Amino acid sequence: MTDNEWETTSFPQYTDQQEAEIIRRSPIVDVARDLGITVADRGDGNFTGVCPWCQPSDFVIYSDEGNWICYGCSESGRDVLILVCKVRELWRADAIQWLEQRLNRQASQ
Numbered sequence: 001m002t003d004n005e006w007e008t009t010s011f012p013q014y015t016d017q018q019e020a021e022i023i024r025r026s027p028i029v030d031v032a033r034d035l036g037i038t039v040a041d042r043g044d045g046n047f048t049g050v051c052p053w054c055q056p057s058d059f060v061i062y063s064d065e066g067n068w069i070c071y072g073c074s075e076s077g078r079d080v081l082i083l084v085c086k087v088r089e090l091w092r093a094d095a096i097q098w099l100e101q102r103l104n105r106q107a108s109q
């Protein structure tokens, strides 16, 4: 996906249900890796990573809850969508679309 494609892609409207489904199918750890965040299994079901904003740091992904926080710079979010919004600097609708296209890419591989 090039930057240009982003600009020319139209805005789909998603229902809350569609959003929830896209989020459900997007495991936060996999998405974090696709966003370029180095993530390591902490061994207790949670993951630590290198914070995209303040590196090297105490970035933790709670994979069961799907939320995340950096104890270095206090960036945090309640779900995978917020992570995409903040890392890619996207609006919510664009972040949903990013996640959906990621799923579509996986489906076509």
Ligand SMILES: [Zn+2]
Pocket (backbone or CB within 6 Å): 051, 052, 053, 054, 055, 057, 058, 059, 070, 071, 072, 073, 074, 075
């Ligand atoms: Zn940080």
